[in-house]
Amino acid sequence: MRNLSAVIAVLLLSLAGFALADNTDPPESVLQNVGLAHEVCRIADLQASDIPNDEGGSVKLSWILESEGIRPDSLEIMRRDPAGSEELITTLPANITDYSDDSVRNGATYSYWILSYLGGVAEACSDEVQAVASAQWLYSGRIGMLIILTLIMAVIIYYIESGKRGKELYIREIAGLAAVDDAVGRATEMGRPVLYVPGIMDMDNIQTIASIVILGRVARKTAEYGSPLLVPTSRSVVMSVAQEVVKEGYLQAGRSDTFNRENIQYLTDDQFGYAAGVDGIMVREKPAAIFLLGCFYAESLILAETGRSVGAIQIAGTAMPSQIPFFIAACDYTLIGEELFAASAYLSREPKLLGSLKGQDAGKLFFLILIVAGVVAASIGDFWSPMKSVAEFLRKLVTVN
Amino acid sequence: MRLILPLSITFITGMIMVLHFFVPHQPIKLLGDNLQEWYMIVASAAIFLGALNLMHVHFRKIKLKLKNWKYSPVTIIGFSVMFVTGLIYGVTEARPFDFLFMNMVAPMASTMFSLLAFFVASAAFRAFRASNWRATLLLTSAFIVMLGQVPIGAMIWDKIPLAKVWLMTIPNTAGQRAVMIGAAMGVVSTSLRMIFGIERSYLGGTD
Numbered sequence: 001m002r003n004l005s006a007v008i009a010v011l012l013l014s015l016a017g018f019a020l021a022d023n024t025d026p027p028e029s030v031l032q033n034v035g036l037a038h039e040v041c042r043i044a045d046l047q048a049s050d051i052p053n054d055e056g057g058s059v060k061l062s063w064i065l066e067s068e069g070i071r072p073d074s075l076e077i078m079r080r081d082p083a084g085s086e087e088l089i090t091t092l093p094a095n096i097t098d099y100s101d102d103s104v105r106n107g108a109t110y111s112y113w114i115l116s117y118l119g120g121v122a123e124a125c126s127d128e129v130q131a132v133a134s135a136q137w138l139y140s141g142r143i144g145m146l147i148i149l150t151l152i153m154a155v156i157i158y159y160i161e162s163g164k165r166g167k168e169l170y171i172r173e174i175a176g177l178a179a180v181d182d183a184v185g186r187a188t189e190m191g192r193p194v195l196y197v198p199g200i201m202d203m204d205n206i207q208t209i210a211s212i213v214i215l216g217r218v219a220r221k222t223a224e225y226g227s228p229l230l231v232p233t234s235r236s237v238v239m240s241v242a243q244e245v246v247k248e249g250y251l252q253a254g255r256s257d258t259f260n261r262e263n264i265q266y267l268t269d270d271q272f273g274y275a276a277g278v279d280g281i282m283v284r285e286k287p288a289a290i291f292l293l294g295c296f297y298a299e300s301l302i303l304a305e306t307g308r309s310v311g312a313i314q315i316a317g318t319a320m321p322s323q324i325p326f327f328i329a330a331c332d333y334t335l336i337g338e339e340l341f342a343a344s345a346y347l348s349r350e351p352k353l354l355g356s357l358k359g360q361d362a363g364k365l366f367f368l369i370l371i372v373a374g375v376v377a378a379s380i381g382d383f384w385s386p387m388k389s390v391a392e393f394l395r396k397l398v399t400v401n
Numbered sequence: 402m403r404l405i406l407p408l409s410i411t412f413i414t415g416m417i418m419v420l421h422f423f424v425p426h427q428p429i430k431l432l433g434d435n436l437q438e439w440y441m442i443v444a445s446a447a448i449f450l451g452a453l454n455l456m457h458v459h460f461r462k463i464k465l466k467l468k469n470w471k472y473s474p475v476t477i478i479g480f481s482v483m484f485v486t487g488l489i490y491g492v493t494e495a496r497p498f499d500f501l502f503m504n505m506v507a508p509m510a511s512t513m514f515s516l517l518a519f520f521v522a523s524a525a526f527r528a529f530r531a532s533n534w535r536a537t538l539l540l541t542s543a544f545i546v547m548l549g550q551v552p553i554g555a556m557i558w559d560k561i562p563l564a565k566v567w568l569m570t571i572p573n574t575a576g577q578r579a580v581m582i583g584a585a586m587g588v589v590s591t592s593l594r595m596i597f598g599i600e601r602s603y604l605g606g607t608d
Contacts, residue, residue: 054425135425156593245602265454305524322577330520336583338586344591356594357590363589
């Protein structure tokens with residue numbers, strides 16, 4: 001019995017020692033109200049910090065629940081504002097381990113602590129932590145890309161200005177674009193229509209925009225040659241835009257009387273429903289020339305092979321790397337990636353647009369140098385540490401978060 | 402005015418969206434978020450435009466007995482049945498709309514997708530003809546990749562799956578990245594041309 005008393009005394013002294021050693025006391029107001037029962041899990045490692053890369057007004061709280069003890073029913077997050085008034089900001093289930101307080105002022109210091117509730121009674125309290133919310137003007141993980149983009153923009157604008165001034169700019173021949181006139185001419189000779197498929201994505205996709213730009217040129221050609229132009233679309237917005245672009249093309253060619261709005265029609269948003277619809281048009285109308293330009297997914301080969309089976313000359317183009325091999329295998333000409341975006345400039349031969357192409361090439365050269373420098377720095381960095389930091393810098397420069 | 406107004410709208414919205422990518426601060430964030438919502442609203446409203454166009458085209462075909470008009474009633478009936486069923490019973494699970502979708506639309510889509518297997522075979526047959534050294538290289542690579550993908554490849558020689566992995570991760574990835582970098586530059590260049598009003602053909606060729 002005496003031994004048992006001694007053990008209890010030692011334990012009590014130890015607990016007192018631990019309590020004195022804990023120099024981060026909970027707020028006094030809390031201590032007055034909370035009956036500190038040690039068997040209920042306490043919130044440990046409470047962290048409060050400003051949420052990075054935001055407009056401010058938010059503080060992120062994260063914590064862990066002590067593993068030993070009885071699990072509380074709920075957690076109450078308490079906050080003290082700079083004026084000193086305390087308030088309950090939310091009540092959460094005990095399994096939640098983070099919370100974002102979106103009702104703070106930028107630049108003001110707020111204090112937070114969390115109460116563990118069991119049976120409606122606050123049984124434990126966390127340490128108190130402080131945080132100051134602030135707004136950021138730039139995403140920290142995108143500054144490198146901003147610098148690179150600014151440089152590339154400057155180069156492109158420089159070449160556009162050069163083009164405007166009449167500087168001679170060499171553009172290599174793109175076989176697929178050089179064949180546009182031949183394809184439309186062939187359709188005219190055979191007395192069959194031209195089919196233009198602008199991909200399956202909406203107008204918010206840059207490939208669809210590039211395709212619509214080319215459609216304007218093709219429409220002008222078909223109007224000049226007097227061939228019917230069929231444009232089935234899988235998006236309503238694309239249909240509306242395509243109707244206007246084709247109409248303008250016919251107007252410019254002075255053949256507005258031959259423009260038929262019904263030839264630019266909406267089929268369906270469904271990927272394979274659209275593929276089936278376009279295949280049906282190919283088989284029934286037997287177009288002599290087919291343009292598959294834009295954003296395509298798994299339907300690319302279904303369309304291209306059906307087009308080939310009806311004997312059409314096919315010009316395809318996409319920036320989807322996984323679909324390019326299918327187009328190369330099944331079509332006569334394929335615009336690979338950037339060539340799709342170069343089409344408008346190539347077809348118009350406008351100096352301003354050609355200038356932007358040169359700028360684009362200069363951008364590629366810049367990235368090529370960056371890649372080579374990165375590879376060399378990373379390879380040498382394994383043996384010589386200063387190069388490792390160079391490689392790390394380059395990696396950060398091109399990484400977007 | 403016909404030119405200035407759309408060019409101004411393109412420039413302002415384009416610049417807001419570019420800034421929205423880099424600036425998390427107000428008012429750019431609010432403007433960028435709102436523009437994205439506006440696009441969703443416009444695109445959603447345009448669905449009716451598409452449906453109206455579809456019906457108009459097919460009713461006109463039937464009315465004027467145009468070429469292949471006999472297919473048009475199928476489209477109109479299919480559209481109407483799905484539309485009315487969805488409107489009356491809703492589109493949630495275990496409803497008639499869901500039944501029609503799962504038992505008609507989904508199998509038809511799967512049928513179209515499965516055609517891909519046959520088209521891949523016919524396209525591969527043409528592409529893999531050893532007509533020159535580059536086509537022969539392609540044929541050899543494809544043969545190794547296909548063989549490395551199936552158990553018999555490893556049974557013939559245990560290095561074939563490794564060769565397949567090397568082909569897919571090194572030369573194939575390098576080629577794909579080259580295409581992606583080129584396309585990304587094209588995107589930047591095209592966007593700049595649009596934003597600064599250099600490319601105007603999307604306005605109807607008024608360049």
